[in-house]
Amino acid sequence: MFASVCAALAGSAHVFAGDPPDDLTLQLVANGLSQPIGVTGSGDGSGRLFVVEQAGVIEIVGVGTFLDIRARVDSSSNEQGLLGLAFHPNERWSVYGNVSRGGREPAFRDLYDPQDYWSPPPQDLDPEELTDFELGARYTWATGGANLNLYYLDFDNAIVWAGGLDNNGDPVTANGAVTEHKGVELDLEWAPRPRWSGRLSLAWADNTIVEFVENIWGGGSMDHSGNTLPVSPEWLGTLELRGGAGPVDGFLQLRFVDDFYLDNTEDMRKYPEINGDHDYIHRVNEAYTVLDLGLEADLGRGLAELLSARRVALKLRVNNLTDKLFTTFGYFDGYEPVWIVGATRNAYLGLAFDW
Numbered sequence: 001m002f003a004s005v006c007a008a009l010a011g012s013a014h015v016f017a018g019d020p021p022d023d024l025t026l027q028l029v030a031n032g033l034s035q036p037i038g039v040t041g042s043g044d045g046s047g048r049l050f051v052v053e054q055a056g057v058i059e060i061v062g063v064g065t066f067l068d069i070r071a072r073v074d075s076s077s078n079e080q081g082l083l084g085l086a087f088h089p090n091e092r093w094s095v096y097g098n099v100s101r102g103g104r105e106p107a108f109r110d111l112y113d114p115q116d117y118w119s120p121p122p123q124d125l126d127p128e129e130l131t132d133f134e135l136g137a138r139y140t141w142a143t144g145g146a147n148l149n150l151y152y153l154d155f156d157n158a159i160v161w162a163g164g165l166d167n168n169g170d171p172v173t174a175n176g177a178v179t180e181h182k183g184v185e186l187d188l189e190w191a192p193r194p195r196w197s198g199r200l201s202l203a204w205a206d207n208t209i210v211e212f213v214e215n216i217w218g219g220g221s222m223d224h225s226g227n228t229l230p231v232s233p234e235w236l237g238t239l240e241l242r243g244g245a246g247p248v249d250g251f252l253q254l255r256f257v258d259d260f261y262l263d264n265t266e267d268m269r270k271y272p273e274i275n276g277d278h279d280y281i282h283r284v285n286e287a288y289t290v291l292d293l294g295l296e297a298d299l300g301r302g303l304a305e306l307l308s309a310r311r312v313a314l315k316l317r318v319n320n321l322t323d324k325l326f327t328t329f330g331y332f333d334g335y336e337p338v339w340i341v342g343a344t345r346n347a348y349l350g351l352a353f354d355w
Contacts, residue, residue, distance in 0.1 A: 029049065029061060030049075030051065030059070030061045030062075033051060033053060033059065034053050034054075034055060034057075035053050035054040035055060035075075035081075036051050036052065036053055036054075037052055037053070037054050037081075037083065037084075038051070038052040038083075038084055038085060039051050039052070040052075040085055040086075040087070042087050043087050043089070044087075048060050048061070048063065049061040049062075050066060050085055052082055052083075052084060052085050053082065054075050054081035054082060054083070055070050055073065055075045055081060055082070056068065056069045056070040056071075056072065056073030056075065056081060056082045057069075057070060057082070058082070058085060069082065091140075092139055092140050092141065093137065093138070093139055094137065094138045095135075095136070095137045095138075096134075096135075096136050096137075097134065097135045097136075098132065098133070098134040098135075099131075099132070099133055099134075100131075100132045101129075101130070101131050101132075102129070102130050102132070103127055103128060103129040103130060128155055128156065129155070129156040130153060130154070130155050130156075131153070131154045132151070132152075132153050133151065133152045133153075134149060134150065134151045134152075135149075135150045135151075136148055136149035136150065143190050143191055143192050144188065144189050144190030144191060145188075145189055146186070146187065146188050146189075147185075147186070147187040148184070148185070148186055149184070149185040149186075150183075150184055151181070151182065151183055151185070152180070152181070152182045153180070153181040153182070154178070154179075154180055154181075155178065155179040155180070155181070156178055178209075178210040178211045178212075179207065179208065179209050179210060179212075179229060180206075180207070180208050180210055181205065181206075181207045181208075181229075182205070182206050182207075183203060183204055183205035183206060183207075184203070184204045185201075185202070185203045186200075186201070186202045186203070187199070187200070187201050188200040188201075195242075195243060195244035195245075195249065196242065196243045196244070197241075197242045197243075198239070198240065198241045198242070199238075199239075199240045200237075200238070200239050200240075201236075201237065201238045201239075202235075202236070202237045203235070203236040203237070204234060204235055205232060205233070205234060205236075206228075206234070207228060207229040207232040208226065208227070208228060208229065209224050209225060209226065209227050209228070209229055209264060210225060210226075211225050212224045212225060212264065213225070214264065222264075222265065223270070224264040224265065224266075227261075227264055227265065227266035227269060227270075228261055228266050229261075229264070230260065230261050230262055230263050230264055231260055231261075231262070231285075231329070232260055232261070233257050233258035233259065233260045233287075234258045234260075235256065235258040236256065236257060236258065237254075237255070237256040238253065238254070238255050238256070239253070239254040240252070240253045240254075241253075247297050247298040247299075247300070248295060248296070248297045248298075249295070249296050250293070250294060250295040250296070251293070251294045252291065252292070252293055253291070253292045253293075253294075254289065254290075254291050255289065255290045255291075255292070256287070256288075256289045257287060257288055257289075257328075258287045259284055259285060259286050259287040260284070260285050261283060261284055261285075262283040262284065262285060262330040262331065262332065262337055263283055263332060265283065267282055267283045267284055268280075268283065281336065281337055283330075283332075283337050285327055285328070285329065285330045285339065286326070286327065288324065288326035288327070288328075288342070289324070290319075290320050290322075290324060290326070290342070291320070291321045291322050292317070292318065292319050292320070292321060293317070293318045293321050294315070294316065294317045294318075295315070295316045295317075296313050296314070296315045296316075296352075297313060297314045298311065298312075298313050299312045299313060299314060300312075307353065308355070309353050309354060309355050310354045310355060311352075311353075311354040312351065312352070312353055312354075313351070313352045313354075314349075314350075314351060314352075315348075315349070315350050315351070315352055316347065316348070316349050317347065317348045318345065318346070318347045319343065319345070319346050319347070319348075320342070320343060320344060320345045320346065321345065322345075323344050323345040324344075325341070325342075325344065326341075326342045327339035327340060327341050327342060328340055328341075328342045
């Protein structure tokens with residue numbers, strides 16, 4: 001039996017120890033339950049009562065089963081099972097936090113160097129460990145929503161890119177004793193009308209090598225402590241606009257990638273006599289912005305029925321609409337930086353069939 005105290009002390013606002021008052025009564029609310037451990041209201045004014053059963057079932061009193069996850073719940077012990085239920089306190093706002101600790105062993109690609117296969121493993125890497133702190137919030141309104149996430153990641157023995165590729169194109173990695181990653185991520189999305197929408201994504205990051213001394217050929221060493229991690233843009237951004245009229249839908253996407261360093265030296269920050277030389281080639285990939293366009297036209301029911309398809313569409317995509325010249329990545333070939341050039345304007349045209 002599941003019972004509730006429902007006639008609360010008609011003439012008194014206090015509960016006294018000893019014999020119960022004469023006007024205190026018990027009312028049967030529900031029966032036939034199995035191991036009920038909690039009851040709560042939904043807070044929406046409906047008056048519904050939700051009963052939590054330890055085995056993994058939530059019942060709505062007088063209505064029926066609200067949730068059944070018994071196949072995923074282990075309730076074999078007194079302190080195991082489904083132990084609670086909480087409803088969202090606000091329909092528009094949600095807030096979350098996370099603290100976690102994890103790690104990983106070096107992957108095969110981190111350890112194995114095909115140029116030095118006769119003495120495996122040529123790269124002596126330790127497992128990396130991570131402590132992650134995150135705090136975020138989401139707010140929604142009638143035509144859109146916004147997400148904000150703050151994070152701080154503390155890596156021990158982080159496996160970082162050393163800034164080069166071997167002759168087979170495989171990245172050379174090393175343990176960067178301690179690295180810190182902190183940043184802010186913002187997503188805005190809105191849809192003022194059917195088929196018309198937009199999305200803005202922004203990210204700011206500060207990824208730093210706290211402690212890392214790299215041994216180099218000839219018995220020397222380079223202290224990278226305090227430098228920015230390579231291939232780590234400070235700012236990233238994407239703006240996407242979508243719209244449609246009649247049989248045609250389309251989108252415009254603007255992507256921004258901030259500049260970033262090619263290796264752990266942060267463009268030889270600690271060696272001004274080198275990076276100040278007139279002939280020095282800076283180890284930086286410059287920031288770039290790219291605009292892409294996409295169009296899709298529904299070719300109509302007649303053609304679709306002729307081909308026994310539900311829908312046939314003509315699709316066009318144009319990447320790098322402004323034909324901008326830019327580089328997307330870089331690495332070291334010996335002592336010289338090498339950049340990988342992004343594609344110039346290119347277009348794709350095709351048919352899409354939906355059967």
